[in-house]
Amino acid sequence: MRLLFLLLILLCAASLMLGSKQMSIVALFDFSSDAWLTITASRIPRLIALLLTGVGLSVSGVILQHIVRNKFVEPATSGGLDAAKLGILVSLTMLPSASTSNKMLFAMLFCFAASLLFIFIISRVTFKNSVLIPVLGLMYGSVLSSIAEFYAYQHNILQSMQGWLLGDFSRVVQGQYELIYIILPIIVLAYLYAHRFTVMGMGEEMAASLGLRYAATAALGLILVSVTVAASVITIGAIPFVGLVIPNLVALKYGENLSRTLPIVALGGACLLLICDIFGRVIIYPFEVPIGLTAGGVGGVIFLMLIMRGVK
């Protein structure tokens, strides 16, 4: 775990130094210089957004996995991301001058409702093969997506919707991204409830035997997830796979006792996102590949390796 922390610090430093504007460390010491402006207005907010999103998404993934009791569930494979997209779309078309908090509210409500519906659908499926659930989730997500597309097509904003929904950190600029800070209290809450989430992951009957109010805990978990997903989609866009890959990798090595492994999951998420981001900024320097693509590619490949390895 200490190694992970060190890696994180290194990655943070690299992220700060990287960018289309060349900077020298010396220039940093002159507080009024251009370099300082770049750092504070764009690089540091970007770094913070990266860290919070990485942590938020991986923690959301692990909570969802404990609610649904399936290793392959995360916001992208349970309709959550697509529902948040739909929510933002609806808020935009119904209130054209929607403020960020309006969008946030809609996105969160849609995400929450869609996740509840998904859990209901899953609970009715008796054939609980572990791979069937994410497949159903992907189909469910595509139905939600087509609702969003239908809507967007009607209102002629399909093209732009595709644009601003793709996860992209280059949008993050001081004054535009503060919503993401909402993830901080979420993480604290998640950590406080970590033990309960593990008990919840044992199933309703075991939880009842141990005296945990299953429904209330699950609802709380869903709220935490919805808020995180909504905030990250609005600020940065959709980023798939992080919430799936990191918890599985951590579980392989450290088990699933959340009170112990939640910090590792959080760190892992931040590191993965940082790596993807740096990769995206380096590969076609000085332009960058949006994080939605790099995370989708890298995360997807890791996911495929996990499947091949036979993670059950």
Next chain:
Amino acid sequence: MSQAVKIWTMLLLILLLALVFLLIGSGLDFDYLIPKRFMRLVTIVLGSVCLAVSSIVFQTIVGNRILSPSIMGYEAVYLLWQALLLLVMGTNGLMMLGVSGNFIVSIMLMLVYSWALHRLLLPRCKSDVFMLLLFGLVLTMVIGTVTQFIQLRISPGEFSVFQGLSYTSFNRSNPETVWYGVLAVATVLWVSRKTLPVLDVMALGREQSMSLGINHAKYVKLYLALIAILVAVSTSLIGPTAFMGVFIANIAYALAGSSKHKVTLPIGCAVSIAIFLIAQIFVEHVFNYKTSVSILVNLVCGIYFLALTVRTRGIT
């Protein structure tokens, strides 16, 4: 309702729909409008048949009703090829290759992909077909990100060409490609005609069919190859269809009331044609092109499918 009556009713319905499709709001323009529509009609029929047959047969082989070959990654490969073509040669490249050339190359590529999947993946996932499916879905998403990356690098003109290709559309074919398609499909259907009873037995599962004397492995290979051809033809003709095959197949099973393939296959084709015709009619005349066939089909059929899953408790 007996099987025969069902099938005849469906055929009649389709004939009716086809007539509506051809003639509605056309002012009986036999010089231009109706021939164009006829071409679209033929494309719809051909594409639907490919889609329905490939989905139903795939579901039988694999033993589960929520799968479809299209989501195994074939369509992602197709889209990647189109994007690469645009990137490397621009819209001129597409012109040079021609619609027919593109058609044939795409089919070849998808067959190669099918072979690779079969050789590398199937042996490792033998006992768990769902693993195969999840692998296909994720691979589709990963290939999709590469394709999206390419989209960032091509010019806006090329981009709109590409966008046009990535939705299901019945406007893309010409007589030549349709002929190739008909040839390919007719061959496949002829080859598999005699083996329909085998398919029925294979629906019982691997162990049961082997116990009844069927060389399971051999037939799986055969059918996968035939399915690959059908999927390749359908994708090249009408574009990606994603989960539509699943929806259509399940609607067909619900209507057919029997699991014998000589009933489900024709009904599947009929359902598929009907759905696409209705969707296209809606797109053209009700929505005035403000929506697309993929969106409508995914929306309506998707919801129906999810409701079906909940009602039947996902028992497949």
Next chain:
Amino acid sequence: MITVSNLHKSYGKKSVLSDVSLAFPTGRVTSLIGPNGAGKSTLLMMMARLLEPSSGYVSLDGRKISEMRTSEYAHHVATLRQSPGFNLRLTVEELISFGRFPYSRGSLTIEDRRVIDEAINFLALESLRHDYLDELSGGQRQMAFLAMTIAQQTDVLLLDEPLNNLDMKHAVQIMQALRRLCDEQGRTVILVIHDINFAANYSDYIVALKNGALSFSGTSAQVVTATNLSELYDLDFEIIRNERGCLCNYFNLSGVRG
């Protein structure tokens, strides 16, 4: 003392349990036996508060359990069921420590650790302490789960078919452990069990259900008779008692009774 009064349970028109009233003796092992569909698991689940009765109530020490809070009930009654969907990657020690959840909600005190160690030693699981559950055999997993319910330190333990899928040795170990829990620690153990021989040899009391109603109940010495069992299971029984215990032979080499 846990008692059930006039319990009914029906799903639509189908009645699964009708008018069952029983008092389960404290500090004893009671087995619920009967053919499939008799309502044994249903009864147990209602006592575990996992199922709502259609009418009637369950009471613990005079108080209706429906009036108790979930967290409070967990201090008195622990339940162990088959968990096919359980696939969390936990070590044996971590699993057992979850048994302390009703008391410490996650932050383990010294007392908690003592109880956990006790539970581990009780079932001789020390060598498996740091192994992951998915690496253990079925029998070892079941022992770990039992240790978790032991660590929960409740007066009452409810177990639903704890011996399913266990080999003979582990089955005997589990039953011996249950016996010791009762004799050494004075806990009340109520279990649903299919194997009539284990039931007859290890329990103090037997409750037999058939078709949702009470068939007979009493001490095992009294009620384990050929007549009772033949009537209950629709099979030909021969009961042999000797100093090793009681053997119920229903294997019917000469043909099944009509």
